[in-house]
Amino acid sequence: MTIFPVTVPASLVSSLALDPAADDWGQAVRHAVGTTDGETYVLSGLWREAPRGSGDDGRGCIHQLITRHAPDGETLATAVIAHEVPGGGATSAIRRGGNGNLSVLPDGTLVLSSKPGNTYLFTPGLDRLPATWSMDERPGWSDEPQTDDPFAATVAVTPGGRLVCLASEHRVENWGYARGNLIAVSEPGARLAPGHKPVLRAVATLKTDVKRQKEPDAVPHVRFGDAPVLQDNRPSPSLTETMSARFGWGFRKDGAFLFRPVPLAEDLYAVPVFGGTYRSGSRGQAFSFALLDDQGTLRGELGGLDLHADSPYNGANYRLTADPYRGRAFHLNRYGLYAWTADGTLQARLPTAEAPFKALTNFELLTATPTGELLLSHRKQHLLLRVTVPDDLTTLGAAVADTLAGLARARNAAKKRHAPVNWLWTEGNGAVHHL
Template sequence: MTLLPITVPASLLDTHHLDPDAADWGLRVDHAVATTAGDTYVLTGLRRYRGHDDEAADPAERDFGYQLITRYGSDGKPTATAVFGQAVPGGGPSAIPEAEGTTLALLPDGAVAVSSKPGSTHLLSPELDAVLASWPMPWGWERQRGPGEDPFAASIAVTPAGRLLCATSEYGLSNWAGAHLNIVAVSEPGAALGPGRKPVLRAIATLDARTDGQSDADWYAHVRYGEEPVVRGNRPSPSLTEALSELTGTSGSLYGYLDSRMTRPAALGDDLFVVPVFGKTYRSSNRGQEFSFALVDDRGALHGRLGGLHLRDDSPFTGFDFTVVADPYRARAFHLNRYGLYAWSADGVLRARMSTAEKPFKPLVHFALLECTPAGELLLAHRKQHLLLRVPVPQDLDDLATAVEDALKGYGRERTALKKQYGPVNWLWSDGAATVNAL
C-alpha cells in the first residue's frame, strides 16, 4: 500500500459533535515512523476552536486540542489510536500533555518514544494502550527546574546499532528566555531507554556557546561532556554557530549564524549525523538567509554540510521547511521544501534535485517530508488532503526522479479508491475500526 488515509477515530468525532463541513476545526500531521515489518505510526494534532469555552456548556461542544498516534498495519488499515493532550469528556486527565514540536521514534525493544520541546519524552507500548514511562520537562520562562522536572530529550532518532541520537535543550543561553534546543548528543550502542533506565547522552555538538547566564541549576546529569554534565564552558567547542560562520565566511555578518536555531538531527549512520541549522529569522522576507545542513560525526567533528543548495533558489525559509530525514541503512539524506526535493549521499554530494517548477514535480509543494523508513521509503504527507504517500527510493539515486514521478502519478488513482472506501468529508478521514486508547 503506497497511500494511507490519515484517519481520526469516529468515536472522538461523535463525542465532540464535530461537523466536518464546519470551518472551526483543523488537522495537522506532525511526524510518522515505520517498523521493519511495515507497520506505520502517524502522529497528528486535531483541534477545534470556536472562540469560546464555557465551562457550563456541554463538554462535547467545547474547544479542544488533542494529539493522536495511529498505528497502521502493513495492509494500510488502522489498528489502534492513542489520544492524549487533554482529557476526553468523561475520562481522566491525560498522562501526556499537548506539546510543541512532537516527534516519534521506534526503540529497539518496540516501544514508541514520544518526544517534544523543550525536552519531554514519554514511552508508549507498541500497541498504543499504555504509557510505560515519562520524563517531563514543562515549558517555563524561568531558568529553574519545575516540580517533577526530569527531562530526557526533545527529539530522538535511532541508528542501526541502537544508538539514540538526541537534541536536548538548555536554559540561560545568550539573552534568551526559556529553554532552547542547543545540544546534539548520542548514547552508546545498547544503552536502553525504558522504565527506570535513562542512558547517558554524550554531547557532540553545541549550537550556541553564549552561556554566561547559566546557573548551577542549568544542567542535567544525563547530558555530559567528558565526565561532567554540560553546563557553562563544559561543552563541545567550537560551537556550530562559530564553525559554520567560519566555513561560510559569514562571521560578523548581520545575516550569518548569530542567533541561529536548529531542528531535529537525523542519522546518516551510527557515527555520522545531519544537523539542520538556520540563521536568525526576521519579520520581513528571510529568503536568501544563511542555512546549513551540517555533517557532524560522533566525535563532534564538522565534516562540511550537504552541498549543492543555493541560499535563495533552494531556501527552506519559504514555508519554513527545515526538516532533513536520513536513511542510516543506506547512508543518504533527503530534504523537501517549496522549491524542490533533494537527495544526498553520505559525503554531502547532491545526487538528485526535483524542482517544483517542473511540471512532473509541481504537486510536491503540497506535501511535507516526514521520515525515511527502514525499507528506504520516503513518507510524505499531503497538507490539505491528509494522505500519507510512501515513495520507494531506488538503490541508485539517479533514478529517484522517475520513482517520485511515478508515485505522484499514482497518487490520484489511489486517492480515488480510498475515497470510495472511506467517504471523507472535507478531507476528514473517519475510521471506526481501530481500537481507541485515551492516555
C-alpha cells in the same frame, strides 16, 4: 498501496460531537516513523475552536493522535492524547510540547518526544505509557530549582539502537525559556527503558553564551567529559561560530536554531543549522545541513544547494530525514525534493517548478522508512503518500513522477472506501486507547 489516510476514530468524532462539514475544526499531520516490518506510526493533531467571543462554551478541544498502520495502510490502533477537552481542563499525563517527533527502539517501543525536553515511551500496540520524562517550561529568569526530569526534545534511532538527540538547556543567551542547544548521542548498547534513562554525550553545541547558568541548570544525564554540560563545560567551537566563520554576515547568529538531527550511520549525523529569521522574509539567508561524527568533528555538509534557489526558510520547511540503513538523506521544501548519499553528494534535485513534480508543493516530507520508502503527508487532505526510493538515487525523479502520476487514481479509491467529509477520514476499526 501508494497512499493511505491518516484516520480519526469514529468514536472520538462522536464523543466530541464534531461535525466534519463545519469549519470550526482542524487536523494536521506532524510526524511519522516506519518500522522494519513495514508498519507506520503517524503523529497528528486534531482540534476544534470555540466560537469567537463565546468564552468557554464547552466546545473547544485539542488532541494529539498517534495511529498505528499496517503495511497495507489499515489502521490497527490509535492513542488519543487529550490536552484540552470539552468543558475545559487537561486530562493527559503527556505534555503538549512543540515539534513532536516519533522514533522506534529496536525492541519495538515507540518514542514520542517534543520541546523542550519531553520524552514518552509507548508499547507497540499504543495501549500503555510505560515511562515519561518531561522538562519544565521554567522561565530563564526564575531562580526556582529544577524539579523536572527531562530527556530530549528530539530522538532519532540508528539501526544499532544508538540514540541521536537534541537536548535543551536553560539560560542560553537571553532566551527566556529552555531551548534546544545540544546535539547529544548515547553510547552503543545504551538502553532507554522504564526506570532507565541513559547518559547522553554532548558532541556539539549551538551557542556557548551561557554565563547566566547556575548549578541547578545542569541536566545530569547530558555530559561532556566527566561532568554534566554546564557553563563552559561543553563542546567548542559552537556551531554558531562555525557557521559565522563560513558565511560571515550571511548567517544571523541572533535567533539561530537547530532542527532534529538524524543519523546517516551509527557514527555520522546530519544536523540542520539555521540562522535567525526575519519578519520580512529569510530566503537567501545562510543555513547548513552539517555532517558531524560521534566525536563532534565536522565532516562536511550535505552539499549542492543554492542559498536562494533552494531555501527552506519560505514555508519553514526545516525538516531533514535520513535512511541510515542505506546511508541516504532527503529534504523537501517549496522549491524541490533533494537526495544525498552519506558523503554529502547531492544525487537528485527535483524542482517543484517542473510539471512532473509540481504536486510536491502540496506535501510535507515526514520520514524515510527502514524499508526504503519516503513518507509524505498532504497538507490539506490528510493523506500519506509512499514513494519507493530506488537504489540509484539519480533515478529518484522517475520514481517520484510515476507515483505522483498515479495519485489521483489512488486517492479516488481511498475516498470510495472511507467516504471522507471535508477530508476527515473517520475509522471504525482498530483499538482506541485514551492516554
